[in-house]
Amino acid sequence: MRRHLSCLLLATAIATIAAGAVHAAGPSLDAQCAALDKPAYPEADRPNAAQQAALASCDAPALYYGIRQPRDFLKARHCAFTPDKDDDVFSKKAGVLMMLYANGQGVARNLALAKKAACAAGGAPAELSGRLAYLDALAPGKREAGKPIDFCDDITSGMMMGYCASLDAAQGDVKREQTLAAIAAKFKPNEQAAFSRLLNSLSRFVEARGGNEVDLGGTARGMLVAQEEDAQKDAFLTALQAFERGKLPRFSAAQDQALDRELNTVYGQLRRLPAQEYTTIKMADIQATQRIWLVYRDAWVEFGKLRYPAVPAHAWRAHFTQQRTAMLKALLEELS
Numbered sequence: 001m002r003r004h005l006s007c008l009l010l011a012t013a014i015a016t017i018a019a020g021a022v023h024a025a026g027p028s029l030d031a032q033c034a035a036l037d038k039p040a041y042p043e044a045d046r047p048n049a050a051q052q053a054a055l056a057s058c059d060a061p062a063l064y065y066g067i068r069q070p071r072d073f074l075k076a077r078h079c080a081f082t083p084d085k086d087d088d089v090f091s092k093k094a095g096v097l098m099m100l101y102a103n104g105q106g107v108a109r110n111l112a113l114a115k116k117a118a119c120a121a122g123g124a125p126a127e128l129s130g131r132l133a134y135l136d137a138l139a140p141g142k143r144e145a146g147k148p149i150d151f152c153d154d155i156t157s158g159m160m161m162g163y164c165a166s167l168d169a170a171q172g173d174v175k176r177e178q179t180l181a182a183i184a185a186k187f188k189p190n191e192q193a194a195f196s197r198l199l200n201s202l203s204r205f206v207e208a209r210g211g212n213e214v215d216l217g218g219t220a221r222g223m224l225v226a227q228e229e230d231a232q233k234d235a236f237l238t239a240l241q242a243f244e245r246g247k248l249p250r251f252s253a254a255q256d257q258a259l260d261r262e263l264n265t266v267y268g269q270l271r272r273l274p275a276q277e278y279t280t281i282k283m284a285d286i287q288a289t290q291r292i293w294l295v296y297r298d299a300w301v302e303f304g305k306l307r308y309p310a311v312p313a314h315a316w317r318a319h320f321t322q323q324r325t326a327m328l329k330a331l332l333e334e335l336s
Contacts (some may be wrong), residue, residue, distance in 0.1 A: 029128055033119035036132075039112045041097075047078035055079045060096040067170045073106025090160060094121035095151035102135055102149045111135055114149075124157040162222015169226045176237050183244060187307065194303040201292075201299040206232045208292045212285035213331060217278070235323075243304075248311050251318035259318050263325045270332055281335060286328075293324055 027035075047055065058079035063072050077100050080093040094117045100107055102114035118131045134149055152164035184195055210229040214221070251259070267290065271283060297320045304316045 029119075029125055029132075032132060033128075036112070036115045036119055039110075039116055041081070041113060041116075045077060045107055046081045051078050052082050055082050058082065060093045061167060062170075064096050064099065065167065065171060067167070068174060073100060076100065077107060089157075090123040090127075090151075090163070091121045092151075092163075094118075097121075098131070098135075099149060099151060102138060111138060121151065123160060124155075126156040127154070127160065130154050130156075158219020158222070161220045162226065165223040165226035169230050172230055173233070176233055179237060180240070183240060191303070191306045194299075194306050198296075198299040198303045201296040202233075202236055205289070205292050205296040208289040209327075212289045213281060213327070215334075216280040243308060248308055249315040249319035251315040253312075253314045256314035256318035256321070259321045259325065263321050263328065266325055266328045266332060270328060270335070273332075273335055276335055279335065281331065286331065290324075297321070297324070 055075065055078055058075070059067075060076050060079040061067070062069060063076035063079055065071065076096055080096045080100070082093075097117035098114050098121055099105065101110045101117060103109070115132060115135050118128065118135060121131075122128065123131075130153075131149070131151070134153070138147065138149065152160070152167065155161060155164060180199075184192055187195055206229050209232055210225040214225050214228050216225070218224075270286060273283070276282070297317060300320055301313050301316045304311055305313065
Protein backbone atom coordinates (compact mmCIF):
# COMPACT_ATOMS: atom_id res chain seq x y z
CA MET A 1 0.00 0.00 0.00
CA ARG A 2 1.21 3.47 -0.85
CA ARG A 3 2.78 5.30 2.07
CA HIS A 4 0.99 8.48 3.15
CA LEU A 5 2.30 11.59 1.42
CA SER A 6 2.69 13.55 4.63
CA CYS A 7 5.69 11.34 5.44
CA LEU A 8 7.50 12.19 2.21
CA LEU A 9 9.91 14.75 3.55
CA LEU A 10 11.28 12.21 6.02
CA ALA A 11 11.30 9.55 3.32
CA THR A 12 13.28 11.89 1.06
CA ALA A 13 16.16 12.14 3.51
CA ILE A 14 16.20 8.41 4.27
CA ALA A 15 15.99 7.37 0.63
CA THR A 16 18.71 9.77 -0.41
CA ILE A 17 21.08 8.35 2.20
CA ALA A 18 20.18 4.79 1.18
CA ALA A 19 20.71 5.61 -2.50
CA GLY A 20 24.16 6.97 -1.66
CA ALA A 21 25.03 3.68 0.00
CA VAL A 22 23.89 1.77 -3.10
CA HIS A 23 26.02 3.95 -5.36
CA ALA A 24 29.05 3.49 -3.13
CA ALA A 25 28.70 -0.29 -2.85
CA GLY A 26 27.73 -1.33 -6.37
CA PRO A 27 27.62 -0.44 -10.07
CA SER A 28 26.14 2.82 -11.25
CA LEU A 29 22.45 3.08 -12.10
CA ASP A 30 23.30 3.36 -15.80
CA ALA A 31 25.31 0.14 -15.61
CA GLN A 32 22.56 -1.65 -13.68
CA CYS A 33 19.91 -0.56 -16.15
CA ALA A 34 22.02 -1.47 -19.17
CA ALA A 35 22.26 -5.01 -17.81
CA LEU A 36 18.51 -5.12 -17.06
CA ASP A 37 17.44 -4.01 -20.54
CA LYS A 38 18.04 -7.40 -22.19
CA PRO A 39 14.78 -9.33 -21.61
CA ALA A 40 12.13 -8.54 -24.23
CA TYR A 41 8.48 -7.96 -23.43
CA PRO A 42 6.42 -10.88 -24.82
CA GLU A 43 4.52 -9.95 -27.97
CA ALA A 44 1.44 -11.58 -26.45
CA ASP A 45 1.48 -8.93 -23.71
CA ARG A 46 1.37 -6.08 -26.21
CA PRO A 47 -1.83 -4.71 -27.81
CA ASN A 48 -2.68 -5.60 -31.38
CA ALA A 49 -3.20 -2.85 -33.95
CA ALA A 50 -6.94 -2.48 -33.24
CA GLN A 51 -6.41 -2.37 -29.47
CA GLN A 52 -3.63 0.18 -29.83
CA ALA A 53 -5.78 2.39 -32.06
CA ALA A 54 -8.62 2.26 -29.52
CA LEU A 55 -6.22 3.40 -26.79
CA ALA A 56 -4.73 6.33 -28.68
CA SER A 57 -5.55 8.84 -25.93
CA CYS A 58 -5.52 6.49 -22.95
CA ASP A 59 -4.25 7.24 -19.44
CA ALA A 60 -2.35 4.22 -18.09
CA PRO A 61 -2.30 5.30 -14.40
CA ALA A 62 -6.04 6.12 -14.52
CA LEU A 63 -6.76 2.65 -15.90
CA TYR A 64 -4.44 1.04 -13.35
CA TYR A 65 -5.92 2.82 -10.33
CA GLY A 66 -9.50 2.99 -11.61
CA ILE A 67 -9.76 6.78 -11.69
CA ARG A 68 -13.08 7.83 -13.25
CA GLN A 69 -13.32 4.49 -14.99
CA PRO A 70 -13.29 0.84 -13.93
CA ARG A 71 -9.90 -0.50 -12.85
CA ASP A 72 -8.63 -2.58 -15.76
CA PHE A 73 -5.15 -4.13 -15.63
CA LEU A 74 -5.36 -5.47 -19.20
CA LYS A 75 -6.19 -2.07 -20.70
CA ALA A 76 -3.64 -0.43 -18.41
CA ARG A 77 -0.95 -2.77 -19.79
CA HIS A 78 -2.01 -2.25 -23.40
CA CYS A 79 -2.11 1.51 -22.81
CA ALA A 80 1.37 1.41 -21.29
CA PHE A 81 2.70 -0.19 -24.47
CA THR A 82 1.27 2.50 -26.76
CA PRO A 83 3.74 5.11 -28.05
CA ASP A 84 4.64 7.43 -25.17
CA LYS A 85 4.27 11.14 -25.89
CA ASP A 86 5.06 12.00 -22.28
CA ASP A 87 8.53 13.57 -22.01
CA ASP A 88 8.47 13.98 -18.22
CA VAL A 89 11.50 13.00 -16.17
CA PHE A 90 9.42 10.03 -15.00
CA SER A 91 7.59 7.91 -17.62
CA LYS A 92 4.21 7.05 -16.10
CA LYS A 93 3.50 4.34 -18.68
CA ALA A 94 6.73 2.52 -17.89
CA GLY A 95 5.91 2.93 -14.19
CA VAL A 96 2.58 1.17 -14.74
CA LEU A 97 4.37 -1.69 -16.52
CA MET A 98 6.72 -2.00 -13.56
CA MET A 99 3.81 -2.38 -11.15
CA LEU A 100 1.91 -4.83 -13.36
CA TYR A 101 4.86 -7.17 -13.87
CA ALA A 102 6.11 -6.86 -10.31
CA ASN A 103 2.72 -7.50 -8.74
CA GLY A 104 1.46 -10.03 -11.30
CA GLN A 105 -1.63 -7.96 -12.04
CA GLY A 106 -3.34 -9.18 -15.20
CA VAL A 107 -0.08 -10.71 -16.42
CA ALA A 108 2.39 -13.35 -15.28
CA ARG A 109 4.68 -11.99 -12.58
CA ASN A 110 8.11 -11.23 -14.02
CA LEU A 111 10.59 -9.32 -11.87
CA ALA A 112 13.14 -9.08 -14.66
CA LEU A 113 10.65 -7.22 -16.84
CA ALA A 114 9.57 -5.15 -13.84
CA LYS A 115 13.17 -4.00 -13.36
CA LYS A 116 13.48 -3.25 -17.08
CA ALA A 117 10.33 -1.12 -16.82
CA ALA A 118 11.61 0.60 -13.67
CA CYS A 119 14.73 1.66 -15.55
CA ALA A 120 12.64 2.87 -18.48
CA ALA A 121 10.44 4.86 -16.07
CA GLY A 122 13.46 6.74 -14.75
CA GLY A 123 12.91 9.47 -12.20
CA ALA A 124 15.20 10.78 -9.50
CA PRO A 125 18.28 8.57 -8.88
CA ALA A 126 17.29 7.91 -5.26
CA GLU A 127 13.83 6.81 -6.39
CA LEU A 128 15.14 4.48 -9.08
CA SER A 129 17.71 2.97 -6.70
CA GLY A 130 14.96 2.35 -4.18
CA ARG A 131 12.66 0.74 -6.76
CA LEU A 132 15.37 -1.62 -8.01
CA ALA A 133 16.31 -2.62 -4.46
CA TYR A 134 12.64 -3.14 -3.61
CA LEU A 135 12.08 -5.28 -6.70
CA ASP A 136 15.09 -7.37 -5.77
CA ALA A 137 13.56 -7.89 -2.31
CA LEU A 138 10.39 -9.24 -3.97
CA ALA A 139 12.26 -12.28 -5.34
CA PRO A 140 11.13 -15.66 -3.92
CA GLY A 141 12.71 -16.34 -0.54
CA LYS A 142 13.46 -12.70 0.18
CA ARG A 143 12.18 -11.03 3.34
CA GLU A 144 9.65 -8.75 1.63
CA ALA A 145 8.43 -11.25 -0.97
CA GLY A 146 4.77 -10.82 -1.86
CA LYS A 147 4.50 -7.17 -0.82
CA PRO A 148 3.04 -5.13 -3.72
CA ILE A 149 5.07 -2.29 -5.15
CA ASP A 150 3.71 1.10 -6.21
CA PHE A 151 5.65 3.75 -8.12
CA CYS A 152 4.56 6.26 -5.47
CA ASP A 153 6.31 4.35 -2.69
CA ASP A 154 9.18 6.19 -0.99
CA ILE A 155 9.42 8.98 -3.56
CA THR A 156 11.98 11.72 -3.05
CA SER A 157 11.50 14.36 -5.77
CA GLY A 158 9.17 17.33 -5.64
CA MET A 159 7.84 16.45 -9.08
CA MET A 160 6.76 12.96 -8.00
CA MET A 161 5.40 14.26 -4.70
CA GLY A 162 3.09 16.52 -6.69
CA TYR A 163 2.13 13.83 -9.20
CA CYS A 164 1.41 11.19 -6.57
CA ALA A 165 -0.55 13.69 -4.50
CA SER A 166 -2.65 14.43 -7.59
CA LEU A 167 -3.30 10.70 -8.02
CA ASP A 168 -4.43 10.43 -4.42
CA ALA A 169 -6.61 13.50 -4.87
CA ALA A 170 -8.22 12.12 -8.03
CA GLN A 171 -9.08 8.87 -6.27
CA GLY A 172 -10.40 10.85 -3.31
CA ASP A 173 -12.54 12.96 -5.64
CA VAL A 174 -14.27 9.85 -7.00
CA LYS A 175 -15.14 8.61 -3.51
CA ARG A 176 -16.34 12.03 -2.38
CA GLU A 177 -18.48 12.50 -5.48
CA GLN A 178 -20.12 9.13 -4.91
CA THR A 179 -20.90 10.06 -1.31
CA LEU A 180 -22.21 13.49 -2.31
CA ALA A 181 -24.40 11.99 -5.02
CA ALA A 182 -25.94 9.59 -2.50
CA ILE A 183 -26.70 12.49 -0.14
CA ALA A 184 -28.06 14.75 -2.89
CA ALA A 185 -30.39 12.00 -4.12
CA LYS A 186 -32.55 12.75 -1.06
CA PHE A 187 -32.89 16.46 -1.90
CA LYS A 188 -35.98 18.06 -3.41
CA PRO A 189 -35.60 19.53 -6.93
CA ASN A 190 -35.17 23.12 -5.69
CA GLU A 191 -32.63 21.92 -3.09
CA GLN A 192 -30.72 20.02 -5.77
CA ALA A 193 -30.53 23.14 -7.93
CA ALA A 194 -29.16 25.19 -5.04
CA PHE A 195 -26.79 22.38 -4.14
CA SER A 196 -25.44 22.33 -7.69
CA ARG A 197 -24.71 26.06 -7.42
CA LEU A 198 -23.06 25.44 -4.06
CA LEU A 199 -20.80 22.77 -5.56
CA ASN A 200 -19.80 25.12 -8.38
CA SER A 201 -18.88 27.84 -5.90
CA LEU A 202 -16.98 25.28 -3.81
CA SER A 203 -14.95 24.25 -6.86
CA ARG A 204 -13.97 27.86 -7.56
CA PHE A 205 -13.04 28.50 -3.94
CA VAL A 206 -10.98 25.30 -3.63
CA GLU A 207 -9.05 26.18 -6.78
CA ALA A 208 -8.44 29.73 -5.59
CA ARG A 209 -7.42 28.62 -2.11
CA GLY A 210 -4.91 26.09 -3.49
CA GLY A 211 -3.51 28.35 -6.17
CA ASN A 212 -3.46 31.65 -4.28
CA GLU A 213 -2.94 30.88 -0.60
CA VAL A 214 -0.34 28.09 -0.72
CA ASP A 215 3.32 28.99 -1.19
CA LEU A 216 4.28 27.69 -4.64
CA GLY A 217 7.97 28.42 -4.30
CA GLY A 218 9.29 24.95 -3.42
CA THR A 219 9.62 21.76 -5.42
CA ALA A 220 6.87 20.15 -3.30
CA ARG A 221 4.34 22.80 -4.36
CA GLY A 222 2.23 20.33 -6.34
CA MET A 223 1.86 18.09 -3.30
CA LEU A 224 1.06 21.02 -1.00
CA VAL A 225 -1.61 22.39 -3.36
CA ALA A 226 -3.21 18.96 -3.79
CA GLN A 227 -3.24 18.40 -0.04
CA GLU A 228 -4.83 21.79 0.67
CA GLU A 229 -7.48 21.30 -2.00
CA ASP A 230 -8.19 17.83 -0.64
CA ALA A 231 -8.52 19.25 2.87
CA GLN A 232 -11.10 21.81 1.72
CA LYS A 233 -13.14 19.20 -0.12
CA ASP A 234 -13.03 16.87 2.89
CA ALA A 235 -14.12 19.72 5.15
CA PHE A 236 -17.10 20.40 2.87
CA LEU A 237 -18.21 16.76 2.91
CA THR A 238 -17.70 16.44 6.67
CA ALA A 239 -19.78 19.57 7.26
CA LEU A 240 -22.58 18.41 4.98
CA GLN A 241 -22.73 15.01 6.66
CA ALA A 242 -22.92 16.67 10.07
CA PHE A 243 -25.72 18.97 8.90
CA GLU A 244 -27.64 15.99 7.52
CA ARG A 245 -27.36 14.33 10.93
CA GLY A 246 -28.94 17.39 12.51
CA LYS A 247 -25.75 18.96 13.87
CA LEU A 248 -26.54 22.41 12.49
CA PRO A 249 -24.91 25.83 13.10
CA ARG A 250 -26.22 27.59 16.21
CA PHE A 251 -25.03 31.20 16.22
CA SER A 252 -26.90 34.31 17.26
CA ALA A 253 -27.10 37.48 15.17
CA ALA A 254 -24.75 39.15 17.68
CA GLN A 255 -22.21 36.34 17.27
CA ASP A 256 -22.43 36.67 13.51
CA GLN A 257 -21.62 40.39 13.77
CA ALA A 258 -18.75 39.76 16.18
CA LEU A 259 -17.26 37.08 13.91
CA ASP A 260 -17.59 39.36 10.90
CA ARG A 261 -15.69 42.10 12.76
CA GLU A 262 -12.97 39.61 13.69
CA LEU A 263 -12.62 38.50 10.08
CA ASN A 264 -12.33 42.13 8.93
CA THR A 265 -9.71 42.81 11.61
CA VAL A 266 -7.53 39.88 10.52
CA TYR A 267 -8.04 40.77 6.87
CA GLY A 268 -6.94 44.34 7.61
CA GLN A 269 -3.82 43.06 9.38
CA LEU A 270 -2.95 41.03 6.29
CA ARG A 271 -3.38 44.06 4.06
CA ARG A 272 -0.99 46.10 6.22
CA LEU A 273 1.82 43.55 5.97
CA PRO A 274 4.83 44.63 3.90
CA ALA A 275 5.34 42.96 0.53
CA GLN A 276 6.67 39.45 0.96
CA GLU A 277 9.93 38.55 -0.77
CA TYR A 278 10.24 34.85 0.07
CA THR A 279 6.77 33.55 -0.77
CA THR A 280 4.53 33.42 -3.81
CA ILE A 281 1.50 34.37 -1.68
CA LYS A 282 0.52 37.96 -2.50
CA MET A 283 -2.16 40.17 -0.99
CA ALA A 284 -3.83 40.61 -4.37
CA ASP A 285 -4.29 36.83 -4.55
CA ILE A 286 -5.70 36.70 -1.02
CA GLN A 287 -8.14 39.47 -1.98
CA ALA A 288 -9.20 37.54 -5.08
CA THR A 289 -9.71 34.41 -2.99
CA GLN A 290 -11.70 36.38 -0.42
CA ARG A 291 -14.13 37.56 -3.09
CA ILE A 292 -14.60 34.00 -4.29
CA TRP A 293 -15.08 32.81 -0.71
CA LEU A 294 -17.87 35.36 -0.18
CA VAL A 295 -19.75 33.84 -3.13
CA TYR A 296 -19.17 30.38 -1.64
CA ARG A 297 -20.46 31.49 1.78
CA ASP A 298 -23.55 33.05 0.20
CA ALA A 299 -24.19 29.82 -1.72
CA TRP A 300 -24.25 27.98 1.61
CA VAL A 301 -26.76 30.51 2.94
CA GLU A 302 -28.98 29.98 -0.12
CA PHE A 303 -28.80 26.19 0.09
CA GLY A 304 -29.20 26.15 3.87
CA LYS A 305 -32.35 28.27 3.70
CA LEU A 306 -33.96 25.59 1.52
CA ARG A 307 -32.59 22.40 3.02
CA TYR A 308 -32.50 23.41 6.69
CA PRO A 309 -35.14 26.18 6.98
CA ALA A 310 -34.99 26.29 10.79
CA VAL A 311 -31.44 27.72 10.62
CA PRO A 312 -31.35 31.51 10.14
CA ALA A 313 -29.09 33.07 7.54
CA HIS A 314 -26.90 34.73 10.18
CA ALA A 315 -26.05 31.31 11.66
CA TRP A 316 -24.77 30.06 8.30
CA ARG A 317 -22.75 33.24 7.79
CA ALA A 318 -21.25 32.97 11.27
CA HIS A 319 -20.33 29.32 10.84
CA PHE A 320 -18.40 29.83 7.60
CA THR A 321 -16.99 33.20 8.61
CA GLN A 322 -15.44 31.52 11.64
CA GLN A 323 -13.78 28.93 9.36
CA ARG A 324 -12.49 31.55 6.93
CA THR A 325 -11.09 33.65 9.77
CA ALA A 326 -9.07 30.64 10.93
CA MET A 327 -7.59 30.36 7.41
CA LEU A 328 -6.69 34.04 7.35
CA LYS A 329 -5.14 33.86 10.83
CA ALA A 330 -2.94 30.99 9.63
CA LEU A 331 -1.88 33.08 6.63
CA LEU A 332 -1.15 36.05 8.89
CA GLU A 333 1.08 33.90 11.08
CA GLU A 334 2.85 32.44 8.03
CA LEU A 335 3.47 35.80 6.40
CA SER A 336 4.33 37.87 9.49
